[in-house]
Amino acid sequence: MSTRFTRRHATALALSAVTVAALQGVASPMAGASQPGPPDAAPVSAVGRVEDRTARAVATSLDDRRWRAQIRSAALTSDQVDLSALTDRAAAPAGQALRKTVAEGDRRIAAAKGLGAETGSLLRLRLAADSMRGSLTADTVPLVAAATADDGAETITAYDSRGRAHTLDARKTPDRPVYVVDIDVTKAMTAGLGVVDKELTKRGLSAAGISRDRAAAAGFWTSRLDAVHLSDDEEPWVSGDAEIFSIVSGFGHDGAVRVDTVTLPYLDNDGTTYYPNQVLVNWSSYKYNLADVVMMEDDGDTNYQALAKAIADVLLTITDQGAYIPLVNAILDAIPASWWTNDPDYVDSWYTLGKDTSGRVNGARGNGWMTISPYYVDQL
Numbered sequence: 320m321s322t323r324f325t326r327r328h329a330t331a332l333a334l335s336a337v338t339v340a341a342l343q344g345v346a347s348p349m350a351g352a353s354q355p356g357p358p359d360a361a362p363v364s365a366v367g368r369v370e371d372r373t374a375r376a377v378a379t380s381l382d383d384r385r386w387r388a389q390i391r392s393a394a395l396t397s398d399q400v401d402l403s404a405l406t407d408r409a410a411a412p413a414g415q416a417l418r419k420t421v422a423e424g425d426r427r428i429a430a431a432k433g434l435g436a437e438t439g440s441l442l443r444l445r446l447a448a449d450s451m452r453g454s455l456t457a458d459t460v461p462l463v464a465a466a467t468a469d470d471g472a473e474t475i476t477a478y479d480s481r482g483r484a485h486t487l488d489a490r491k492t493p494d495r496p497v498y499v500v501d502i503d504v505t506k507a508m509t510a511g512l513g514v515v516d517k518e519l520t521k522r523g524l525s526a527a528g529i530s531r532d533r534a535a536a537a538g539f540w541t542s543r544l545d546a547v548h549l550s551d552d553e554e555p556w557v558s559g560d561a562e563i564f565s566i567v568s569g570f571g572h573d574g575a576v577r578v579d580t581v582t583l584p585y586l587d588n589d590g591t592t593y594y595p596n597q598v599l600v601n602w603s604s605y606k607y608n609l610a611d612v613v614m615m616e617d618d619g620d621t622n623y624q625a626l627a628k629a630i631a632d633v634l635l636t637i638t639d640q641g642a643y644i645p646l647v648n649a650i651l652d653a654i655p656a657s658w659w660t661n662d663p664d665y666v667d668s669w670y671t672l673g674k675d676t677s678g679r680v681n682g683a684r685g686n687g688w689m690t691i692s693p694y695y696v697d698q699l
Contacts (some may be wrong), residue, residue: 354638364620365431365503369424370465371476373402373442373471374500376420378463378478383413390414391455394446394498403440426578428502433624438510440503446557447497455496462487464557467502468620475557487553499557502619508562509622512580518627524578524634539603540674543694547583549614549666549687562617563666569610577604578630588627601692602674609673611645614666614687645670 351359381387386409393400403425406418421442429438446452447464455461462477462485475487477497487493549563563586579601585593600610667682674693681688 324610327623340401340428364468366428366620367465369427369431370442370500370502372425373420374463374465374480374498375478376417376681377402377498377500378480379482380413380417380459381463381480383411384414385438386411387460388457390444390498391457394444394552395452395455398445399501399503400444401440401503402442402444403609405444413682423591428503428507431620431622432507432512433514433622433626434507438507441507443501443503445499445501447499448492450492451496454494459496459499461496462493463498463500466499466619467555467557470555470558472555475555489557492556497557502621504562504617507616507619508564508621509624511621513628514623516580518631519578520633522631524576524631538695538697539601541598541602541696542600542672542674542676542691543598544583544595544599544689546592546594546679546690547586547687549586549589550685564615564617565599566613566615567610568634569605570607570639571604572606574606576634576637579604598694599689600672606639607642608675612669612672614668614682616666 377390381390389409389411390400390405393405402417406414406421409415409417421440424442425440426436429436429442446455451461460480462479464475464487467475467489472489475489477485477487480484487497559586563583565581565583567579567581569577581597581599583595583597585595599612602608602610651663665684667684667686669680669682669689672680672691677692679688679690
């Protein structure tokens, strides 16, 4: 698996070593006739199926010149076009006809990701690459493809205005303009973390409340994230937006496993070093002077309801034996293979960080590094 940061608004979260386990919830050359995709292609997730159906529906709607112009204008002025809002504003018949498909797609995606109907619209459309902007003229009828969560994809299926499938090279950006149907992973993850936090709090596993109580009477020690860098990996041009999240966990003062969450909204690109000076580990949450950090990537298929249940169910079986034990391997081994779809997009992990750990620490997988330092937060 490779690390992907194609999203411009990538958000990283620090969750807990356990979350790793539950994260994954739940075709002719352009110039030729359509051909089936490769037989060994990765299985398509529920989210991927909705994106593909929506992509084909959008493609067939582009025969309507008036509607095509509205989509073109939106795609050239926004990195992400809300398909629900766009169809609601549509005056052209083709755009109006898409409303039901988009609304149903939003409902199905929310359900697949374990989110409530109140989450709202999630389907988005974007131009696949900035290099296509010049050729996206008023007379051009773009192909439409669904974003892929498969890092190893060699081909991408795109549809034309007659609904015919075309297979594109996943590693070579096409000259012809292509729209990509994706989901707003940032919005989905924000809603999903609310589901996770609520479940962890209900099951007595959230570190946040305990940390606030212990820190109320005095200051507390933290590990500050001074710099972070993740490796540069080649990705398909159509790759969907991804959210990077890390996982921080250890044993609480009562001997139960604790999970903490931290958002890192600045992680936009791989191959880039960021200097956030942000608290990563709050040591007032933990009994032992050791904690684990696991970094993962959400390609859009995470079922947060299942994720929350898996975290709680697994962590509640692990008890304090009088000494710190790493949590990562035990949790991964406890999760059945049926939890995983496509690839799990495990980015990297850092074992046994201590309160006094300082300087550069390389990830166990060799896919990234962090520079951290002890930092004391004084009471006001």
